[in-house]
Amino acid sequence: MAFKIYTRTGDKGRTSLIGGTKVPKSHIRIESYGTVDELNSYIGLLSDQLAASAGPVSHPVLPLAGSIETLRDIQDRLFTIGASLACDPEKESKMKIPDLKEEDVKALEEDIDRMNEVLPEMRSFILPGGHVAVSTAHIARCVCRRAERICVEMQENQQYIEPIVLIYLNRLSDHLFTLARYAGHLLQVPEIPWKPRV
Numbered sequence: 001m002a003f004k005i006y007t008r009t010g011d012k013g014r015t016s017l018i019g020g021t022k023v024p025k026s027h028i029r030i031e032s033y034g035t036v037d038e039l040n041s042y043i044g045l046l047s048d049q050l051a052a053s054a055g056p057v058s059h060p061v062l063p064l065a066g067s068i069e070t071l072r073d074i075q076d077r078l079f080t081i082g083a084s085l086a087c088d089p090e091k092e093s094k095m096k097i098p099d100l101k102e103e104d105v106k107a108l109e110e111d112i113d114r115m116n117e118v119l120p121e122m123r124s125f126i127l128p129g130g131h132v133a134v135s136t137a138h139i140a141r142c143v144c145r146r147a148e149r150i151c152v153e154m155q156e157n158q159q160y161i162e163p164i165v166l167i168y169l170n171r172l173s174d175h176l177f178t179l180a181r182y183a184g185h186l187l188q189v190p191e192i193p194w195k196p197r198v
Helices: 028-054 064-085 102-116 132-156 163-186
Strands: 014-016 022-024
Touching: 028 064, 028 132, 028 163, 064 102, 064 163, 102 163, 132 163
Parallel strands: none
Antiparallel strands: 014 022
């Protein structure tokens, strides 16, 4: 018998955390990992757009193919974060939940540094746009910031969250901003400076 995607168990607006604890679907923990899932989906879209745009682009520091590979690693880390957020903290010690590691944050920082080596200095705020991949990277950055804000709210409301999750999401939003600029640079798309009305 084929696996059924619907179970009807959530029809009354409640769902289970990993560990079996029932909570309303409006629970902040559900909001947190749902937002991380949304972020993961946008990163998948960004990866596909970069792959479609890469063509013959080649670069001695980090070609778009390298960025696509990095995005796949990020998607894996986001599943790890989602599992951590979806787990009842009181029962987590009895389960084998994947861990986020300090090396994961370090990998983002090193990638940011590599991309920044070839980017021109920013002299103004820039507007998202110019290429669909650049715009999608900015959307992913905004969703990442929202995920971070939700996780901070959890922490402020005494909902346990691994501290490294906040660090990773903070660094990931910086990475996505840099990647938006880097993709535009490799695709030879001019940045759109913000020119405030005076």
